[in-house]
Amino acid sequence: ETEKRHYAHVDCPGHADYVKNMITGAAQMDGAILVVSAADGPMPQTREHILLARQVGVPYIVVFLNKADMVDDEELLELVELEIRELLCSYDFPGDDIPIIKGSALMALNGEQGELGEDSINRLMDAVDSYIPQPERAIDKPFLMPVEDVFSISGRGTVATGRVERGIVKVGEEVEVVGIKATAKTTVTGVEMFRKLLDEGRAGDNIGALLRGVKREDIER
Structure with a gap:
């Protein structure tokens, strides 16, 4: 969380076998922080x-x-910075304009001050705040949320989590579960975001929607 925004962060590990997870997460990103080791350069x-x-x-x-x-x-x-900029340009990103922040995550994690320590993380988030514009949200369209994960809460029901692509969902509203299995109707009995209970979820929000009468196995990613 910065002074300007509350970010939902999705980690995309560097191993090739996590590519599927990355696609699930990346398809919903308003921006990305690309982490490159200064010691190794682009891998x-x-x-x-x-x-x-x-x-x-x-x-x-x-x-x-x-x-x-x-x-x-x-x-x-x-040299490493130049290499990264050229690589970004080769995939049609504006490599010459993209902010590159130098630092050490470990130093920052250990609470070390200075340019490469905590300051570098503050500079990184300043760059994210200023370089990634406020996204337009399609709140006037019908509600749609791709399911990213599903889990059960004993005594309460099944929760589907994901990022609301468009529209608004209010507690008490009826929604349809469509896709892999037969279409089923259910009622949203709760909406939660960042561990807070809300009355509604809007386009761009990462929410958990509590669904009435839906079993854990009735819904999947």
Whole structure:
């Protein structure tokens, strides 16, 4: 959370076998933070992530050049930065304009001050705040939410989580579960976001919707 915004963060690990999970998450992103090791430079999975971001339509990327504390040579850091910018350009991202923040996540995690410590994370989030514009939300269209995960709460029912693509859903409203199995009607008995109970969920919100009379196995991603 910054002074300007409350972000929902989806982690996309660098291993090739997580690509499916990345596609599920990336298709719903308003922007991405690309983390590249300053010590290693762009890796094969860096290229994969940029390509996937391009293919699923992630509109904006901000780069965090991590482990900058492990590189003493300023020229080497500049070379890695240049390499990242060229790579981004090759996938039609504006590589020359994209903010690249140098720092050390470990130093920040350990509470170390200074340019590469906590300051670098603050600068990163400032860049995300300013470079990624406020997205337009389609709240005037019918409610639609792709299901990202499903779980049961004993005594209460089944919760479907995901990001509302469009429209608004209010507590007490009837919704349809469509897709893999036969279409089923149900009522939303609760909406939760960031561990707070809400009266409604809107386009762009990452919510959990409590569904009446739906079994855990009746709904899937």
